[in-house]
Amino acid sequence: MTAKDLKKISRENLWFNNPIFIQILGICSTLAVTNLLTNTLIMTLGVTFTAAFSNLTIAFMKDWIPRKVRMIVQVLIISFYVIIVDILLRAFLPEISKSLGPYVGLIITNCILMGRAEAFAQSNPPIPAFWDGLTSGIGYMWVLMAIAFVREFLGFGTLFGFPVAPAWFPQWTIMVMAPSAFFLVAILLWIAKNRMTGGKA
Amino acid sequence: MRKDGILYTVVFSFIITFLFVFLLALANEGTSGIVQRNQELARQKAILSAMAIPFRTDEEVNTLYKAIEILDKEGVRFYKSTQGGKTIYAKEFSGSGLWGTITGILSVDEQVSQIVGIQIVSHNETPGLGGRVADPWFKDQFRGLKVKNGRIHVTFGAEAGSGKANKEEGIADGITGASRTSQAMDTILNGELTVFKKILGGSR
Numbered sequence: 001m002t003a004k005d006l007k008k009i010s011r012e013n014l015w016f017n018n019p020i021f022i023q024i025l026g027i028c029s030t031l032a033v034t035n036l037l038t039n040t041l042i043m044t045l046g047v048t049f050t051a052a053f054s055n056l057t058i059a060f061m062k063d064w065i066p067r068k069v070r071m072i073v074q075v076l077i078i079s080f081y082v083i084i085v086d087i088l089l090r091a092f093l094p095e096i097s098k099s100l101g102p103y104v105g106l107i108i109t110n111c112i113l114m115g116r117a118e119a120f121a122q123s124n125p126p127i128p129a130f131w132d133g134l135t136s137g138i139g140y141m142w143v144l145m146a147i148a149f150v151r152e153f154l155g156f157g158t159l160f161g162f163p164v165a166p167a168w169f170p171q172w173t174i175m176v177m178a179p180s181a182f183f184l185v186a187i188l189l190w191i192a193k194n195r196m197t198g199g200k201a
Numbered sequence: 202m203r204k205d206g207i208l209y210t211v212v213f214s215f216i217i218t219f220l221f222v223f224l225l226a227l228a229n230e231g232t233s234g235i236v237q238r239n240q241e242l243a244r245q246k247a248i249l250s251a252m253a254i255p256f257r258t259d260e261e262v263n264t265l266y267k268a269i270e271i272l273d274k275e276g277v278r279f280y281k282s283t284q285g286g287k288t289i290y291a292k293e294f295s296g297s298g299l300w301g302t303i304t305g306i307l308s309v310d311e312q313v314s315q316i317v318g319i320q321i322v323s324h325n326e327t328p329g330l331g332g333r334v335a336d337p338w339f340k341d342q343f344r345g346l347k348v349k350n351g352r353i354h355v356t357f358g359a360e361a362g363s364g365k366a367n368k369e370e371g372i373a374d375g376i377t378g379a380s381r382t383s384q385a386m387d388t389i390l391n392g393e394l395t396v397f398k399k400i401l402g403g404s405r
Contacts, residue, residue, distance in 0.1 A: 065213070083228075084228060091239070
């Protein structure tokens, strides 16, 4: 695995095979947590951390894992890292742990983690697998942050909780609620696909 | 041993599960002291802020908390504090929100005519929606909110969204996009006000 391969992996995960745009994975959390930038950032950091380390661990162990229980073991490893994140947040960042509530635990069900474990870590050496998990997480993060930026700005008139919109600015209630994420994800998908294919369907 | 054989699979699954669960148990044990201290500190801070007692450092919280009198009346625990000749009471509350129990502190003046403040200790409401009960803008609406005929009102549904409380009329604005949580807060707080009125209001 050379630096060129690693670069290719990151290009794929950040853009050409972006988990949200192309793989359409992790959509549930895209709809749920993207109305505030702070929550989105912490949540996606959690996903990135878990994706990177679960990929690393699975890639290390892949030769010993029996095929029959492979997915169960993957879920076990993913849940292990998610619970570690939860424990660390509760002990050292109690405020953030409180504001994220049940969403940390729900990282386990994020399809990107399973997807990368099964599609990449299961058949690649540890370092590229780690890199793949990390860049997949970042690919997921930047799209979610873009959506959260629009939703928090239009919905609350704030960014990271700081008021930025003028007082007369009407707050779009729809942006606060989950349905707006459907529209925004669809619009983003459309733009991204268009750019990738150069307008050809 | 064959890697796909049943014995290997069972032994492997057992060892791997044991190992990871053991590590988690260690991490949990290792941080449980910190978590507990955090929770106790959060509770004390919540009581102080609900009673509008300002504090800066964690040490200050400890000293100020010790100055609060704890009363057990009719099986209900009240916190009593006197500042500048005024007596205020606080009480822990809990009630059902949309997804789980919302717990917090409600503080009122001696006559139960005005809310001094509320704090949320724990909740499982939707982050970004009902989870905003714990946000300062929501809680601050209750500072000095008048209790009218023994009740206050938290708006929900179409009437919510102004973002401002009508303190004289005892009306707090609910959370946009979280009608059920706003409604729950209305029910919980009014229930608590009834308890305050019944136990403290009748004793004088």
